[in-house]
Amino acid sequence: MKLSIGIRALLLQLASLVLTYSLLLLLKIGFGISFGFFVGLLIHCCFAACAALILRFDWWWGLIQFLFPLLVYWSYWQNIPSYFYLIGLFVLSLLFWSTYRTQVPYYPSKSALIIPVSTLLPSDAPFNFIDLGSGMGGLVLDLSARSKNGQFFGVEIAPLPWLVSVLRSFFRKPPVKFYFGSYTGIDLSHFRVVFCYLSPAAMTDLWLKVKAEMQPGSLFLSYEFIVPDAPPDLCLELESDGSLLYGWRI
Numbered sequence: 001m002k003l004s005i006g007i008r009a010l011l012l013q014l015a016s017l018v019l020t021y022s023l024l025l026l027l028k029i030g031f032g033i034s035f036g037f038f039v040g041l042l043i044h045c046c047f048a049a050c051a052a053l054i055l056r057f058d059w060w061w062g063l064i065q066f067l068f069p070l071l072v073y074w075s076y077w078q079n080i081p082s083y084f085y086l087i088g089l090f091v092l093s094l095l096f097w098s099t100y101r102t103q104v105p106y107y108p109s110k111s112a113l114i115i116p117v118s119t120l121l122p123s124d125a126p127f128n129f130i131d132l133g134s135g136m137g138g139l140v141l142d143l144s145a146r147s148k149n150g151q152f153f154g155v156e157i158a159p160l161p162w163l164v165s166v167l168r169s170f171f172r173k174p175p176v177k178f179y180f181g182s183y184t185g186i187d188l189s190h191f192r193v194v195f196c197y198l199s200p201a202a203m204t205d206l207w208l209k210v211k212a213e214m215q216p217g218s219l220f221l222s223y224e225f226i227v228p229d230a231p232p233d234l235c236l237e238l239e240s241d242g243s244l245l246y247g248w249r250i
Contacts, residue, residue: 008057009052009057009061009064009065012048012051012052012055012065013048013065013068013069015051016044016047016048016051016065017044019047020040020043020044020047021040023043024040024043038073041069041070041073044069045065045066045067045069045070046066048065048066048068048069049062049063049065049066050062051065052064052065112238113139113223113238113245114139114142114143114146116236116238116245117139117143117195117221117245118143118146118147120193120219120221120234120247121143121147121150121193122149122150122192122193123149125149126149126150126151127149127150127151127192127193128150128151128152128153128190128191128192128193129143129147129150129151129152129153129191129192129193129194129195130152130153130154130155130186130188130191130193130194130195131152131153131154131155131195131196131197132155132183132186132194132195132196132198132206133155133156133157133183133196133197133198134154134155134156134161134162134165134178135156135158135161135165136161136164136165136168137154137156137161137164137165137166137168137169137176137178139195140152140153140154140165140176140178141165141168141169141172141176144172144176145172152176152177153176153177153178153179153191154176154177154178154179155178155179155180155181155182155183155186156178156179156180157180157181157182157183159180162178162180165178166178183196183206184209187213188209188210188213188214189213189214189215191214191218192215192217192218192219193218193219193220193221194210194214194218194219194220194221195221195222195223196221196222196223196225197222197223197224197225198222198225199225200225202225203222203225203226203227203228204227204228206227207227207230210248210250211250214250215250216250217249217250218249218250219247219248219249219250220247220248220250221245221246221247222245222246222247223243223244223245223246224243224244225246226246227246227248230248232246232247232248233247233248233249234246234247234249235247
């Protein structure tokens with residue numbers, strides 16, 4: 001059974017802790033060299049970060065592995081009431097609870113996407129548009145306000161962003177429908193344009209679903225993340241930061 005990225009990161013922290021303790025013990029017994037606790041903590045942070053990079057975790061995991069022990073150490077000395085940790089765990093679970101399974105963290109779409117995506121929407125006929133992983137619904141709601149001949153949908157698996165998007169939709173016309181759940185349960189044949197901003201880990205399986213379900217003449221869009229071994233039919237650069245919007249015509 002393949003372990004999730006979160007479990008592997010935790011095991012890496014534990015292994016680095018054992019390695020650090022063994023190294024400090026060897027230095028003290030064998031050479032009479034000893035270090036203070038904080039120096040040992042920094043050595044542990046370096047071991048964990050380097051190991052993440054050597055094992056080819058995504059680059060940000062190296063940063064997380066380095067900062068996580070320091071954050072735990074800082075939090076311990078702040079005398080923060082325990083119920084704050086419980087509240088934090090609850091909120092983060094609502095936001096990221098599915099990340100360990102889907103390997104798709106919460107990525108809010110940028111407002112700079114609105115104009116490039118809107119220029120690719122059909123203007124001569126009614127169409128359905130869906131955002132796979134719609135987050136708090138900003139992109140879908142803004143596009144629905146710009147296009148009068150489209151019906152707009154979003155699907156989000158994280159409870160808190162989905163709830164926020166549903167509440168926001170009450171104040172917008174025309175109405176936008178947001179589904180709660182995984183995009184794997186959505187039949188993409190009903191949509192003329194499918195947009196996603198997920199992660200590299202999801203693109204291969206999603207592309208198989210796109211090819212199996214989307215109708216000829218439809219358009220699949222992905223922000224930042226490309227489909228392996230499938231050259232895009234269009235590539236638009238965002239003026240704000242130079243990031244790319246990819247498109248494949250089905």
